[in-house]
Amino acid sequence: MKIRAVSIGEAVPRERFDAVIQSVFDSALNLRLADEEHLIALVISDHYELPQGIRIVTKGLSLRTLTPGLRVATRSGILRFDSSSLSVDLRGASVWKCRVPELGLNMQSHTAQQAWSTTWTLLNQEQRHKNTELLADDLFRPHTGSPLSQRISKPVTSLVTSTDEFNPRGALHAAGQMIGLGPGVTPSGDDILIGFLAGLWSMAGENGHQLAFIRSFGRELIQLAKGTSEISRTYLYHAAQGQFSSSLSHLAEAITTSDCVEEAARAAMRVGHSSGMDAVTGLLIGLCVWNIPSPLYPSPAGRGDGGEGKDYL
Amino acid sequence: MTTSQRMIKNLYRDSVSLMQFSEKLRALDGIQQASAVMATENNISLLVEAGLLASAVPPSPNDLLIVVEGKDEASVSAALDQAEAMLKAKAVDAGEDGVRHVPPRSVEMGLDSMPSANFVLISTPGEYAAAEARKALQLGLHVMMFSDNVSMEEEIPLKQYARDHDLLVMGPDCGTAIINGIPLGFANVVRRGDIGVVAASGTGLQQVTSLIDRFGAGITQAIGTGGHDLKSEVGGITMLQGIDALAKDQATKVILLVSKPPSPDVMKNVLDKAAKSKKPVVVEFIGADPKTITAGNLYGVKTLEDAASAAVLLSKGKAVKKFSNALPAKYKTLVKSAQKKLKKEQRYIRGLFSGGTFCYETVLSLSEALGKVYSNTPIKKDEKIPNVWKSLEHTVIDLGDDLFTQGRPHPMIDFRLRNERILQEAEDPETAVILLDVVLGYGSNMDPASELIPAIQHAQKIAAKAKRNLVFVASVCGTDSDPQSLSRQEARLREVGVILTDSNAQAARLAAAIVGAR
Secondary structure (H helix, E strand, C coil), X not given: CEEEEEEEECCCCCCCEEEEEEEECCCEEEEEECCCCCEEXXXXXXXXXXXXXXXECCCCCCHHHCCCCCEEXXXXXXXXXXXXXXXXXXXXXXXXXXXXXXXXXXXXXXXXXXXXXXXXXXXXXXXXXXXXXXXXXXHHCCCCCCHHHHHHHHHHHHHHHHHHCCCXXXXXXXXHHHCCCCCCCCCHHHHHHHHHHHHHHHHHCCCHHHHHHHHHHHHHHHHHHHHCCHHHHHHHHHHHCCXXXXXXXXXXXXXXXXXXXXXXXXXXXXXXXXXXXXHHHHHHHHCCCCCCCCCCCCCHHHCCCHHHHHHHX | CEEEEEEECCCCCCXXXXXXXXXXXXXXXXXXXXXXXXXXXXXXXXXXXCCCCCCCCCCEEEEEEEEEEECCHHHHHHHHHHHHHHHHHHHHHHHCCCCCCCCCCCHHHHHHHCCCCCEEEECCCHHHHHHHHHHXXXXXXXXXXXXXXXXXXXXXXXHHHHHHCCCCEECCCCCEEEECCEEEECECCCCEEEEEEEECCHHHHHHHHHHHHHCCCCEEEEEECCCCXXXXXXXXXXXXXXXXXXXXXXXXXXXXXXXXXXXXXXXXXXXXXXXXXXXXXXXXXXXXXXXXXXXXXXXXXXXXXXXXXXXHHHHCCCCCCCCCCCCCHHHHHHHHHHHHHCCCCCXXXXXXXXXXXXXXXXXXXXHHHHCCXXXXXXXXXXXXXXXXXXXXXXXXXXXXXXXXXXXXXXCCCCCHHHHHXXXXXXXXXXXXXXXXXXXXXXXCCCCHHHHHHHHHHHHHHHHHHCCCCCEEEEEEECCCCCCCCHHHHHHHHHHCCCEEECCHHHHHHHHHHHHCCC
C-alpha cells in the first residue's frame, strides 16, 4: 500500500536516507536515521505537524503492524519499510516549518495577557478533569499536589527566575532537575521545558539579548537531554532551534493574535495523555519571563515566590 | 511490604498505555503500588524519594523501569513476571504484519521488500529494458542492463540522466560485472583484492578478472559498460564514471580498462581521465597499438593476459615488464607433437567461440601470425566471411553473434550449435586445428566439458575415419571457485586430448604455431 505524505517537517531529509524503526505507537512511529542523532516521526493525523514529522492522512491503518528494528529507506522520495508493502511517497508533500521564532509575541499587551489567563484557566480545568499527576496551579504552591508536582515545583520556579535574570547557569541547573522527570515516553519535566522554550522563542522576536540567552540555553539543554529518552531528546533538540509541534505553535500564535485561543488551547492539550498539557504549562510559564508585570508575577516583588501569582489569575 | 524492580530494554509506550499498565499491576493480588516510567535519573530519584525504590539504580533513559511494591516477595516477583509477559505479548502482536506479501513483480515492489537496495539488474527483453531502467534511475537506483537490443537513442538519455544524478548505468548488453564481490550476470568467482576493472567487453572482463585471480591477486570492482559506451555518440559516459569511481575508491590500487578501441574523441577523454586518476592504469584497447597509450601512469598492453599480468605486477608494486608475443617455451613440444599428427592438406584453423572478445582477440592474433583470417567479426572488411555457416581457410566465428542466438540461448549456455559446427569442421579435410574457448562462471553452462567432450570425440572419430587427426586447442576462462571448477573442467578436456593454454591469447598463438611453419 502506498500512501502519500501530506506534509513533511523542515528537519526531515528530503532525499535518500536509511533508518530503522525505533518505536511504534498506534498513529505514530519514530525512525532512527543511520547517520543522525535525532529521530524523525511518521504521524497519522489530519492536522498535527512536527518539525521532524512526516504527516500522512489515512483511515484504518495501524502502524502497530510494523515493528521496532525494521529497516526503512527512502530513495528518490519514496519511504519504504523492509518486509512490508507499505510505502510513503514524500514527493509532492508540502514542507512545514514552525513560525514561532517569527511571532514577536508582546506579553505586555492586554489582549495577550487575557489570552494567557484564558488558557491557564482551561489548562488547570483540563488537568483536574483528567486527574493528571501535574497541576499547573500546584507548581506555584509549594508542598501542594502530587509527589511529582512537589518535586518539579522548585526547579520550575528557579527556571523562571534564572531566565528572567538572564542567568544561564541557574536556568540550566533548574532544567537539569526537570529533564526526564515524570511519566511517559516524553516525561513531564521535558514537556514543560519544551513548552517553556516555545514561550521564550515566541516573545524574543528580534531582541538580540533574549535570542542570545535562548540559543545558549538551548545548546546546553541539548547536552543535558542525554539524560532522557531518545524521543524526548529529539523534541528538546528541535525546541532549542525554535521548532515545535503545530499544536503548540498554533497556541502561541493564538495568544499573539488573541484569535481562537480556546480552540487552539484545547487542541494543544489533546496531544498525548499528559504531554500536551505539560507543554502548554511550559509555554504559559515561559511567556511570564521578561515581562513586568508578568501574568504569574504581577510585580517584581512577587518573583521568587510563586505563591503570589494566583492573585493575578 | 517488599519492593522490587525490573528494567525492560528499549521499550516505548505512551503515557496512557503505561498508566493503564500500572493500574493493571496494582490490581494484581498482593500488590499495593506499581509504577512504570522511563529510567531517567530524575525518575529514579523520584521513585527513591517515594520509597518505591530502596536505592538508586543506574539510569538508562531509553529503557522502561517497572517498580512494584507488594505484601511479599512472591507477589512482587509474580507481578514483575506478569508485567514483562504483558509487555512482550504486546510486542509480538505488533510484529504481526497484516499486509499480504507477494513476490516482487516490479522494481518498485522489489524496493518495497528490500528498501535499502541501491542497485537493480534488468534482464527483460530489450524493448522493455529502457523503460525499466528509467524507472529504476528515477527511484535512485544504479542499473545494470543485461538486456540487449536497446538502441543508442534509448541508451544515451539513460546514461546522461544517470550521470547527472550520480548514478551508474552498466550496459545495455552488459553481460558481466562484479560489484562489492558479488558476481552479476556471466561472472566468475574471483578473490577480492585491489584491482578495479572497467570493461566494455563481457568476456574481456571475465578473462582479466579470472587471470588476475589465477595470478594471485584480486578485484575490488569490475564494472561493465556495455558495448556501445565508447562510441562517439555515447561518449564513454559509463567508462568515465567508472574511472572516477575507482579513482576515488580507497581499496582500488590499480585500474584496468578493457575495450575494443574507442572512437578517437572518446579515447582521448578516457585516457585523459585515466591519466588524472593518479593511480596506475592498465589499458587494453584490443587491437590498439600499446605504444600510443603508454605514458605516465598509463600502461598500454596488447592482450587480455598481458593486461591481467600488468595489473597484478603493479598491484604488487613491481615494474611492468615488456610483454613478449612469443609462444611460451612450455608449449613448444606440444606444437611439434601436434604438427606430426596433421596431414599436409590440413592447413587451417577453425575457431569456434562463445565469447565475442575472445573471438576478436583471436582474429587479431591469427591475422598477425598467419595473414588473412575470415570471420563474422573481421578486422578488415574484405575478411568478412561470405557465409557464416561455412568456414573458409582460417576462419574464426563468434557464435554469440545475434545471428546465431536468435531463438536459442547463448553458446556459453547451449552448446548444441557449436557442437554441430565442430562436427562440420571435422568433415573438412583442410581443418587442422579446432580452436575453442570455454567460459565458466555464473550464468554459463554448469558442465561445459560434459557438453563438449561427446562432440570432440565424435569429431575425432570422423577424422580418424578419413585417416586424419584433429588437433583441439582451447583455453578455459574461469577459476577454481567457479561453480564448474576450472581444474575439474580442464582435467576432463585434457583426458580427451584437448591442448589447453592458460589464456585465450596463448591458445591463439599455439594454434598459429601448429599450422604455421611446417
